[in-house]
Amino acid sequence: MSIGVFEAARSVIKGLIIAVLAIIGAYIGHWAHGAILNDYTPVQPIEFSHEVHAGENEIPCEYCHSWAGRSATAGVPSVETCVGCHKGLTEVRDKPDVVKLFDYWERGEGIPWVKVHDTPDFVHFRHKPHIRGGVECQTCHGPVEEMARVTRRVDLNENLRMPWCIDCHTEEDVANGRDCLTCHY
């Protein structure tokens, strides 16, 4: 007794389809795990600690991110801003990350910070209206003053996905808050 060639081929194809589906599923799962379901904590070029600056030393957010209240982007401070303070702080001058900062300063380079809270290109989030409306920085960014390395927390802001935006806009009854053209253009 023997199995026909076609029957054998059929079972092979069935097996292949299952394998391909499994691979696709694994890919989607891996992507979702990294992009949606988990916190995101990238390693920065300099181990800048918000815990020390905003927490212990109580520097207000808008001292460094000074554009938040008056433009769409909050902005990352220039190296000049960092050095402006650190020139006077001789007691921490020898810490390795401060040495790194002064290396950037001497080379005349910007620091290539990694963006943590990012929205896609078709979303135009504007900081100014939110600050005007009295939204705390921590509402979206989490308790940054307690973070040694900034994390985008999934339990807090669903990794900045749209349902989370819409919930708040509906709750606070924002003017035109649910119109697509408010953010997407």
Add this chain to the structure above:
Amino acid sequence: MSTIRDKLREYRTAGYYTEFEYHWTMAVDLDRCTGCEACVVACQAENNLPIVGEKLMRQGREMKWLRIERYWDGEYPNARLNFIPMLCQHCDEAPCEIACPVFATYHNQDGLNAQVYNRCIGTRTCAVYCPYEVRFFNWFTYTWDEPLEQQLNPDVTVREKGVMEKCTFCVQRINRAKDLARDEDRRVADGEAQPACAQACPTDAIVFGDRNDPESAVSRKLEDPRAYSVLEELNTHPSVVYLKNARKPLAGGADDDHHGDESDSRASREGARPTWERGHDPRSGPALREGETPSLQTQQADTVA
């Protein structure tokens, strides 16, 4: 109880909003338009429009949210050129909005015909329904060569392959103007929100503003007896209003009926038709001189340009 089907029907109804918070309107004075295409260039730069290249252009895949259409009056050598800037008319009762299966295009509270790129699935039905031919499809993901990507406008999405796009009345500028007005707790003043084309127009042929404000420049333009909308008979109620060219009629008389009676609504409608539709049809015999073919005549017309 309203079912989903009822809701769909409600949203699908053309003219879903009965009144608008702002009613953004554009008036284009064809008498002032010189066809210089400064508006076209401004639009291209402001809205991150790709240059598709010669090959795709020939395939009809150009990207121009605003284009200058030209129409000939009269017959060579007694011919005259007319220009009509053609852009999305932001119709209050837009055919495209009824067509979209995923509500990627809809009317918002400011009288703008919105196109939501992240919602669009690229069925291209809206482009088929649009009588003005002003919707463009991204057949490819276009890229910009090395230094050119530096001039992309960060306030406007760079569209990807598979989405439909069209003129937005420079909504990024409108949003910005509204944001500044909100700081001072007032309405947007006339002239504060200007699309790139209106800003670039050297003869001020394009005027943009809020129709709800009776004092605005565009409201005054609308009272002009020359005002008409393109393809009025389709009842799309466009937000772009054209002011008819009121030049002397040509001696040849080909467009006498066009310029004859200002109050005749039919005549005002026909201002927007191609020349061959209103004066004479080059494809039908009478207008042709002996021994000429229609294509030859077109060539002659092109030579004048």
